Amino acid sequence: MYLVANWKMNMSRSLIDGYLEVLSSEAMFGMLEEKGLSVAIAASHIYLDYVNREVHRRNIPVRVLAQDVSTRLSGAFTGEVGVPNLLDIGVKGSLLGHSERRRFFRETDEDVVTKTNLCLNGGVVPVICFGESQSDRETGATFETLQTQIEPVCQEIVRAREEGIYTPFYLAYEPVWAIGSGVNAGLEDIQEVIAFVCKGFSWPDPPICLYGGSVGLDNIRELASLKVLSGFLVGSAWLDPHVLLHSAKLLPKMERSTHEGVRFK
Numbered sequence: 001m002y003l004v005a006n007w008k009m010n011m012s013r014s015l016i017d018g019y020l021e022v023l024s025s026e027a028m029f030g031m032l033e034e035k036g037l038s039v040a041i042a043a044s045h046i047y048l049d050y051v052n053r054e055v056h057r058r059n060i061p062v063r064v065l066a067q068d069v070s071t072r073l074s075g076a077f078t079g080e081v082g083v084p085n086l087l088d089i090g091v092k093g094s095l096l097g098h099s100e101r102r103r104f105f106r107e108t109d110e111d112v113v114t115k116t117n118l119c120l121n122g123g124v125v126p127v128i129c130f131g132e133s134q135s136d137r138e139t140g141a142t143f144e145t146l147q148t149q150i151e152p153v154c155q156e157i158v159r160a161r162e163e164g165i166y167t168p169f170y171l172a173y174e175p176v177w178a179i180g181s182g183v184n185a186g187l188e189d190i191q192e193v194i195a196f197v198c199k200g201f202s203w204p205d206p207p208i209c210l211y212g213g214s215v216g217l218d219n220i221r222e223l224a225s226l227k228v229l230s231g232f233l234v235g236s237a238w239l240d241p242h243v244l245l246h247s248a249k250l251l252p253k254m255e256r257s258t259h260e261g262v263r264f265k
């Protein structure tokens with residue numbers, strides 16, 4: 001099972017040091033191994049190099065992901081960070097299409113497809129986020145929105161496979177109304193969406209699906225009972241590394257599945 005902490009625009013050098021200190025405990029190493037858990041941290045670009053170096057220096061079994069990449073590879077695009085920049089500092093995974101990027105920075109479905117293409121080509125594992133808004137839910141447009149977000153991404157992954165590119169990918173269902181709201185989606189809703197996503201498109205290999213949106217100590221065990229989920233993408237609760245560790249403790253020991261062979265690289 002995959003546990004991804006999305007730090008968003010939080011943390012500082014000293015908070016990062018404290019966070020990694022907690023994650024470097026022997027108890028954590030043992031538990032991850034025993035339970036078959038794989039942990040990743042999505043840090044903001046400014047801290048990526050530092051976190052990645054520290055994780056390696058301290059030998060912490062945690063993958064480091066970016067929170068976004070540019071739709072361009074390089075050039076005169078002030079403020080952007082491209083796939084080659086990530087690779088240059090040894091970061092081999094990134095969130096893509098997070099709802100906060102879509103909502104506050106007008107990222108489009110087309111941008112997400114372009115980013116997916118660049119990541120797959122570059123060997124950067126994309127964690128592609130999707131999810132409906134509150135108004136989609138209320139107006140019965142949930143599946144239409146999901147279809148619009150996912151279909152072109154699926155086509156892009158198929159195209160990559162046809163070209164002999166086998167970079168793994170992850171999907172993260174994050175209903176917009178559940179993010180940071182304290183209200184998480186119901187088990188049946190999640191199950192229905194994941195079934196739609198897995199069966200409604202011609203994926204070249206079975207998607208690995210994470211869930212995000214107000215996941216915390218009070219609900220992670222129940223959410224983990226959903227066999228369709230392979231992990232969680234968590235914001236606020238996992239800004240505290242003790243909560244991340246405690247969450248991991250609450251999870252059942254995972255059966256080794258085919259998914260376990262795919263690690264964040």
Ligand code: 13P
Nearest residue numbers: 006179180213214235236
């Ligand atoms: P919260 O866990 O704070 O609801 O955020 C979820 C999220 O956006 C993770 O990417």
